[in-house]
Amino acid sequence: MADEAVRVRGxxxxxxxxxEALRGLDLCVQTAQVYGVVGPDGAGKTxxxxxxxxxxxxxAEEARVLGRPVPEGLSEVRHHIGYLPQRFSLYGDLTVExxxxxxxxxxxxxxxxxxxxxxxLEMIGLDPFRDRxxxxxxxxxxxxxxxxxxxxxxxxxxxxxxxxxxxDPVSRxxxxxxxxxxxxxxxxxxxxxxxxxxxxxxxxxxxxxxxxLLREGTPEExxxxxxxxxxxxxxxxxxxxxxxxxxxxxxxxxxxxxxRLHLFAAQDAPGLRQALEERLGQAGLRIQRLRVxxxxxxxxxxxxxx
Amino acid sequence: xxxxxxxVRDLTRRFGSFVAVDRVSFQIPRGTIFGFLGPNGAGKSTxxxxxxxxxxxxxxxxxxxxxxxxxxxxxxxxRVGYMSQRFSLYEDLTVLENLHFFGGVFxxxxxxxxxxxxxxxxxxxxxxxxxxLAQGLPGGIxxxxxxxxxxxxxxEIVFLxxxxxxxxxxxxxxxxxxxxxxxxxxxxxxxxxxYMDEVERCHDIxxxxxxxxxxxxxxxxxxxxxxxxxxxxxxxxxxAEVAAHLSRVPGVSGxxxxxxxxxxxxxxxxxxxxxxxxxxxxxxxxSAPEPAEPTLEDVxxxxxxxxxxx
Numbered sequence: 001m002a003d004e005a006v007r008v009r010g011x012x013x014x015x016x017x018x019x020e021a022l023r024g025l026d027l028c029v030q031t032a033q034v035y036g037v038v039g040p041d042g043a044g045k046t047x048x049x050x051x052x053x054x055x056x057x058x059x060a061e062e063a064r065v066l067g068r069p070v071p072e073g074l075s076e077v078r079h080h081i082g083y084l085p086q087r088f089s090l091y092g093d094l095t096v097e098x099x100x101x102x103x104x105x106x107x108x109x110x111x112x113x114x115x116x117x118x119x120x121l122e123m124i125g126l127d128p129f130r131d132r133x134x135x136x137x138x139x140x141x142x143x144x145x146x147x148x149x150x151x152x153x154x155x156x157x158x159x160x161x162x163x164x165x166x167x168d169p170v171s172r173x174x175x176x177x178x179x180x181x182x183x184x185x186x187x188x189x190x191x192x193x194x195x196x197x198x199x200x201x202x203x204x205x206x207x208x209x210x211x212x213l214l215r216e217g218t219p220e221e222x223x224x225x226x227x228x229x230x231x232x233x234x235x236x237x238x239x240x241x242x243x244x245x246x247x248x249x250x251x252x253x254x255x256x257x258x259x260r261l262h263l264f265a266a267q268d269a270p271g272l273r274q275a276l277e278e279r280l281g282q283a284g285l286r287i288q289r290l291r292v293x294x295x296x297x298x299x300x301x302x303x304x305x306x
Numbered sequence: 307x308x309x310x311x312x313x314v315r316d317l318t319r320r321f322g323s324f325v326a327v328d329r330v331s332f333q334i335p336r337g338t339i340f341g342f343l344g345p346n347g348a349g350k351s352t353x354x355x356x357x358x359x360x361x362x363x364x365x366x367x368x369x370x371x372x373x374x375x376x377x378x379x380x381x382x383x384x385r386v387g388y389m390s391q392r393f394s395l396y397e398d399l400t401v402l403e404n405l406h407f408f409g410g411v412f413x414x415x416x417x418x419x420x421x422x423x424x425x426x427x428x429x430x431x432x433x434x435x436x437x438x439l440a441q442g443l444p445g446g447i448x449x450x451x452x453x454x455x456x457x458x459x460x461x462e463i464v465f466l467x468x469x470x471x472x473x474x475x476x477x478x479x480x481x482x483x484x485x486x487x488x489x490x491x492x493x494x495x496x497x498x499x500x501y502m503d504e505v506e507r508c509h510d511i512x513x514x515x516x517x518x519x520x521x522x523x524x525x526x527x528x529x530x531x532x533x534x535x536x537x538x539x540x541x542x543x544x545x546a547e548v549a550a551h552l553s554r555v556p557g558v559s560g561x562x563x564x565x566x567x568x569x570x571x572x573x574x575x576x577x578x579x580x581x582x583x584x585x586x587x588x589x590x591x592x593s594a595p596e597p598a599e600p601t602l603e604d605v606x607x608x609x610x611x612x613x614x615x616x
Contacts, residue, residue, distance in 0.1 A: 015442075017442070038474075039474070040446070040474045040476060040477070041444040041445060041446030041447055041473070041474055041477065042444045042446075042447070046444075086445070086472075137347075138345070138346035138347025139346040139347070140345065140346035140347070141346065141347070162445075162472055165471050165472045166346075166391065166468060166471050166472075166500065167346065167500065168344070168345040168346045168500050168606075168610070169500060169502060169603050169606050169607060169610075170345060170606070170607055170610045170611070171345065171346060172500070173562055173607075180546050194472055194473060194474050194475070194478075195501075196475055197564065197565070200563075200564075200565050200566075201545065201546075201563050238507075239483075239486050239507065255479060256479055256482065256507070257503065258502075258503040258504070258506035258507075258601070258602075259506040259507070259525060294566075296565060298475050301474075301475050301476070302475060302476055302479075305474075305476055306476040306479075
């Protein structure tokens with residue numbers, strides 16, 4: 001199927017030590033989607049990327065990338081794929097420009113299909129740093145350069161394993177702004193991330209846990225996929241308040257969200273708000289704000305995995 | 307001993323002609339959770355390495371637990387915990403063996419070391435991983451092991467340099483509960499992070515950019531004093547397009563998708579009706595703009611742009 005950039009069915013992976021990283025995964029990424037994979041540590045996110053990049057063995061009923069079966073058909077499409085693993089190797093003792101030259105040399109020459117160095121450097125504001133050694137770049141700039149190295153050959157599919165870890169909020173925005181621009185040019189992206197605010201912006205999200213799919217869909221569908229309500233509670237001492245509210249009747253879970261609490265409940269039952277007020281009041285804590293808020297993907301993640 | 311666990315004045319570090327840390331001064335009282343924020347390359351790790359005595363100071367002075375960072379690095383390192391961005395584990399040792407090894411480095415042995423290791427395995431939820439080789443451990447498990455290793459000698463202050471980098475949302479909360487507990491037990495924590503939601507839990511925050519402190523205070527104070535304008539938001543299904551469109555409206559900066567919204571900063575003196583008019587003229591589907599509560603991420607973005615993004 002030309003419209004499917006990635007298709008796996010019944011994907012399994014057992015490592016030599018016996019660890020079962022993937023336990024029967026079905027997943028489909030359409031062309032020109034930005035598709036996110038999220039999940040707790042050990043959920044199988046990295047293994048999934050490695051399978052699709054053709055670097056680990058696996059079992060599956062079906063596994064296709066850009067229409068070709070993995071791994072035997074990968075060689076035909078490898079030059080259309082970019083793969084940014086968690087620790088992408090830049091050459092620290094080469095400059096920004098030399099790193100781009102190096103990665104360009106890895107792919108078959110295709111003068112028309114190539115992006116020029118200038119074009120790449122200007123894409124994300126690395127032009128002023130072209131002569132700087134990669135080792136001397138900040139964490140955010142290193143990840144931007146790693147991305148550029150994977151764009152030289154104008155891939156149609158980009159696999160990225162937690163590309164923005166360690167990247168500051170401003171650089172993170174710039175990184176994703178570029179990715180979404182490339183998407184409008186037809187690029188398909190499969191990316192894992194520990195940042196749930198990033199997942200909110202993807203076209204579709206797969207929530208993995210222990211090698212299985214817990215949820216899959218658009219962010220709207222994921223947000224609507226758990227029953228109950230979230231009450232957002234603002235107060236002076238959220239940490240103490242969280243302790244105090246654990247075990248309150250009608251409250252299934254209490255989670256800190258920045259300077260406020262998210263309380264998960266089956267429903268916004270009559271009397272619940274008063275019960276919360278009384279319980280906190282006994283501990284000398286006062287509610288500043290209490291309201292029902294929509295579920296976020298982070299709420300869903302916490303409800304299903306914590 | 308004074309109740310200032312960290313006290314630095316005009317701390318400066320140069321690499322050749324490059325000034326990585328430029329006359330930085332701050333104090334951290336005992337029991338404080340002190341957030342040290344800034345863009346990549348701002349000078350955060352360099353500052354921490356000077357506080358530990360690992361990196362010589364070019365100018366200025368500082369004390370950690372009363373010890374001079376220029377002359378007493380050994381005394382400091384014996385009393386502080388440090389979790390770096392890239393914690394060096396022994397890949398061919400198991401989780402337990404790594405903890406016993408690092409305990410030995412800090413002079414612990416026998417029953418005391420065994421007990422401490424048991425306590426920390428429980429605290430950092432490493433049960434079940436004890437006999438696994440460090441090699442091949444998922445990122446979040448390595449982070450937990452690194453946190454455990456930094457606490458083996460009961461340090462009075464811990465320096466956590468991006469402890470939650472690759473950690474999933476549930477575990478990040480767990481880490482911050484441990485940080486709050488350390489603080490409640492009188493320990494001091496200096497922490498860096500790029501997750502602006504979790505640093506809301508710091509008592510005090512210092513924002514550094516290009517080696518200089520641009521802002522310092524509680525999260526509430528930073529939001530009320532260091533945001534040059536008002537935050538607004540619109541709800542829209544076409545977030546990227548609306549953000550791009552808003553970025554071209556005079557007085558609007560930092561327009562960015564957030565959940566189902568696009569948030570933006572409106573500079574003082576600009577009419578809130580202007581972005582609304584621009585949006586309705588664009589024909590893009592979106593709600594009328596409404597005021598939004600500022601977040602620390604908004605402050606971070608505004609401060610980063612103040613002197614040109616890195």
